[in-house]
Amino acid sequence: QVQLQESGPGLVKPSQTLSLTCTISGGSITSGFYYWNWVRQPAGKGLEWIGRIDSSGSTNYNPSLRSRATVSVDTSKNQFSLKMNSMGAADTAVYYCARGATPGLFDHWGQGTLVTVSS
Amino acid sequence: EIVLTQSPATLSLSPGERATLSCRASQSISSYLAWFQQKPGQAPRLLIYDTSNRATGIPARFSGSGSGTDFTLTISSLEPEDFAVYYCQQRSNWLTFGGGTKVEIK
Numbered sequence: 519q520v521q522l523q524e525s526g527p528g529l530v531k532p533s534q535t536l537s538l539t540c541t542i543s544g545g546s547i548t549s550g551f552y553y554w555n556w557v558r559q560p561a562g563k564g565l566e567w568i569g570r571i572d573s574s575g576s577t578n579y580n581p582s583l584r585s586r587a588t589v590s591v592d593t594s595k596n597q598f599s600l601k602m603n604s605m606g607a608a609d610t611a612v613y614y615c616a617r618g619a620t621p622g623l624f625d626h627w628g629q630g631t632l633v634t635v636s637s
Numbered sequence: 638e639i640v641l642t643q644s645p646a647t648l649s650l651s652p653g654e655r656a657t658l659s660c661r662a663s664q665s666i667s668s669y670l671a672w673f674q675q676k677p678g679q680a681p682r683l684l685i686y687d688t689s690n691r692a693t694g695i696p697a698r699f700s701g702s703g704s705g706t707d708f709t710l711t712i713s714s715l716e717p718e719d720f721a722v723y724y725c726q727q728r729s730n731w732l733t734f735g736g737g738t739k740v741e742i743k
Contacts, residue, residue, distance in 0.1 A: 565724060565734040566734070567733070581731070582638070614680055622669065623728065624673075624681070
């Protein structure tokens with residue numbers, strides 16, 4: 519059973535760049551064709567899709583984030599990553615990584631990591 | 638952007654009762670709708686995809702229906718572990734989520 523685990527700094531200063539990593543266990547990131555996603559959730563609020571990369575390396579992003587996000591894969595480490603620049607207080611949220619077998623489906627999720635933007 | 642509106646915001650029911658949750662899309666999304674369950678401090682869990690297909694390991698008391706713009710998640714008989722927040726999500730045009738329905742114990 520594939521498992522996903524997010525890691526990264528819990529605190530980011532305003533205007534800085536956030537870097538998060540999602541490590542896959544129980545399977546290889548190169549096994550099969552999947553979509554590797556990032557989703558976030560501010561405290562007490564709903565879910566927002568950030569972006570994804572598929573097994574061919576193609577990426578798609580939420581237009582509302584205005585090109586602030588970049589998703590990439592490191593097959594040697596069985597990981598994929600999120601970088602988001604110009605972080606502000608509104609970006610404080612729990613960030614989840616998730617896998618989908620089809621574009622737009624999220625069938626496996628990490629446990630989430632809280633990112634707080636504060637000076 | 639397709640907006641998903643969930644109703645009601647809160648549903649107060651007792652164990653054993655039937656729960657009916659609604660999700661309405663601002664434009665047609667065909668059958669590209671999924672439902673998730675989220676408990677406090679946990680990641681969302683996929684329940685239903687493409688309107689009516691149960692995800693692996695999801696009990697038969699969960700069912701989904703609808704098409705176009707109006708969709709329903711039904712829990713036929715609430716178990717204690719079903720009290721949680723439920724989100725709908727569309728993948729017809731980019732990806733958006735509804736605001737959630739909290740199913741609480743009456």
